[in-house]
Amino acid sequence: MEKTDNRKKQLTPELLEESKKLKSIFESKKKDLKISQGSIADFMGINQSSVSHYLNGLNPLNANAAAKFAKILQVDINEFSPRLAKEVNNLVSITVNNQPNTIEISTYNENDPVENDEVVIPIFKDVQLSAGCGRVAISELQASSTIRFKKNILIKQGVSFNYAICVTVSGNSMEPFIQDGALVGIDTANTNIVDGKIYAVVIENDLARVKQLYRLPNNRVRLRSFNRDEYEDEDYSLEDIRVVGKVFWSSVLWD
DSSP states (O other): OOOOOTTSOOOOHHHHHHHHHHHHHHHHHHHHHTOOHHHHHHHHTSOHHHHHHHHTTSSOOOHHHHHHHHHHHTSOGGGTOHHHHHHHHHHOOOEETTEETOOOBOOOOTTSOOOTTEEEEEEEEEEEEESSSOOEEOOOOOOOEEEEEEHHHHHHTTOOGGGEEEEEEESSTTTTTSOTTOEEEEETTOOOOOTTOEEEEEETTTEEEEEEEEEETTTEEEEEOSOTTTOOOEEEEGGGEEEEEEEEEEOOOOO
């Protein structure tokens, strides 16, 4: 006889209602969109039973899963979870004119003169910040290229652009908001930790990460990933980490 796992905590009425609404949207759109639980699982990089658990209220939705469901179902997260819609908006901290995760950059040829309203920021493509289990040391390297931003946009965001750099992120722990291979902008002059903001940090033996940071009692700090289904929180003493700077921008390319 099949055993029932009674250790799984039952979802609250609010979380169950989110799953119910999401399942209703899926049922109403699956024919027109030609999708199934299996195709959703492939898109999200999880197994079909996990999709079923989300839809049937066995597992609670999180921001990462909600964003992926919303994309494939072509709906706003707010339609099934105002709670997670708010969380996602808080996670996407860079906003310009109320447009999430967008910031104006210039189109230019390499030899074009720099305009007075532009800022040139170096790109260190040989330096990677880990957004996963892999850990890459930060090296002192020459910039391989540059990217141009509009000066007034960075000023509005409080970015000290004379101290800004761009580097590559590897790994999927910060998806869907910072994807594997994305370029991120880091304000190295901004090292004061504000809970929930994203920072580049060096841990212990020059191991580089890009994570959300939260201050903890006893002079400790928590590193948190967006993709919390796969990556657990990590706690360190503040003495064991160095904050490189605050992430102010990331490039996003959707498949």
